[in-house]
Amino acid sequence: MDFTFDFNKSQLESIEAILEEELIELGVECVVLIDLAGNVIVNLDNGRCEHDVYSLAALAAANFGAVSAMANIIGEEEFSLLFHKGENDSIHFSKIGTDLLLLTIFGKDVSLGFLRLKVTEANNKIKELV
Amino acid sequence: MALINPKKKEVQVKIVYYGPGRGGKTTNLEYINKKFKSRIKSEMVTVKTYNDRTLFFDFLPFDIGMIKGYTIKIQFYTVPGQVKYNATRKLVLRGVDGIVFVADSMTLRQEMNIRSLENLRENLASFNKDLNSIPLVIQYNKRDLGKQGIPILPIESLEKDLNSTLKASYFPASAVTGENVAATMKKIISLTVISLKEKLDLGGK
Numbered sequence A: 001m002d003f004t005f006d007f008n009k010s011q012l013e014s015i016e017a018i019l020e021e022e023l024i025e026l027g028v029e030c031v032v033l034i035d036l037a038g039n040v041i042v043n044l045d046n047g048r049c050e051h052d053v054y055s056l057a058a059l060a061a062a063n064f065g066a067v068s069a070m071a072n073i074i075g076e077e078e079f080s081l082l083f084h085k086g087e088n089d090s091i092h093f094s095k096i097g098t099d100l101l102l103l104t105i106f107g108k109d110v111s112l113g114f115l116r117l118k119v120t121e122a123n124n125k126i127k128e129l130v
Numbered sequence B: 001m002a003l004i005n006p007k008k009k010e011v012q013v014k015i016v017y018y019g020p021g022r023g024g025k026t027t028n029l030e031y032i033n034k035k036f037k038s039r040i041k042s043e044m045v046t047v048k049t050y051n052d053r054t055l056f057f058d059f060l061p062f063d064i065g066m067i068k069g070y071t072i073k074i075q076f077y078t079v080p081g082q083v084k085y086n087a088t089r090k091l092v093l094r095g096v097d098g099i100v101f102v103a104d105s106m107t108l109r110q111e112m113n114i115r116s117l118e119n120l121r122e123n124l125a126s127f128n129k130d131l132n133s134i135p136l137v138i139q140y141n142k143r144d145l146g147k148q149g150i151p152i153l154p155i156e157s158l159e160k161d162l163n164s165t166l167k168a169s170y171f172p173a174s175a176v177t178g179e180n181v182a183a184t185m186k187k188i189i190s191l192t193v194i195s196l197k198e199k200l201d202l203g204g205k
């Protein structure tokens, strides 16, 4: 399946507001909403984060596609939690609807459990918008 | 399809270099990366195997400035050409706006070029896209090998094999010397951007 997403300005502003409130205020470093073609739809950070989000988006979309294909091979629809843990920073991936992916980059001071809760909340709110 | 962001006034355009394994796709992007350093704000991303074959893709973002008030961000990708990597090739093709087909001029590779183009057609069809209507440029790469006495196919024969019905723009090229690498790139950018203009005129809606 191929797809395209066009968001209008007010949708983008609402999405930014949700991500700001749910995730940036929780203390995550950076959130990026992408589509599965690797395009960046929205990116926000805490002002101290200088990652190359376009490259991250390309890799994340590919990574997610590869993991979904693995899920299919073993008979799963998809893996619900995708999480890469680093020494200092970690990345959490969450699928939104069928075609969007939310990446959250966060440090040691944010608990994974709480983050998952907040991501789910943000996810539900964004789904209502798109 | 290109993603248009009306808030940032930005368009992300995806151009994919496709073609048989070892045909020179990665070498094209490496040349562009070197030659146009000032337009490239980040590192080229490559996911390759230990012996330099592309395992997943290469990724190179390229800024071409503004059109109709929008910042155009071109994103070049290459696919892995090896036959066994079709699943990853399809993932990279997702959302493609324009394609450069890099054919290998070596006589030995005649059959592989044809098969790879056929594979491209099938993969596009799985996304309901038609090779005949997507912006496409064909590059006949490795022309430099002729001078080294390595048998290469004449352009007419490559045209007959690959481009007799498509009638796409084509360039004889050498990704190692850089001959026509920029010309190929400029042509695909211009074809792709023209095809997107209509969408931009509508303000992304």
Ligand SMILES: Nc1nc2c(ncn2[C@@H]2O[C@H](COP(=O)(O)OP(=O)(O)OP(=O)(O)O)[C@@H](O)[C@H]2O)c(=O)[nH]1
Pocket (backbone or CB within 6 Å): B019, B020, B021, B022, B023, B024, B025, B026, B027, B028, B052, B053, B054, B055, B078, B079, B080, B081, B082, B141, B142, B143, B144, B145, B173, B174, B175, B176, B177
């Ligand atoms: N002589 C010559 N060699 C070339 C040219 N372009 C690429 N090569 C060589 O061909 C080999 C393969 O080139 P790559 O750019 O890695 O090929 P690719 O299409 O990316 O291959 P995959 O990643 O396996 O799909 C390398 O050794 C290049 O140096 C060319 O124009 N002339």
Ligand SMILES: [Mg+2]
Pocket (backbone or CB within 6 Å): B025, B026, B027, B053, B054, B078, B079, B080, B081
């Ligand atoms: Mg390659």
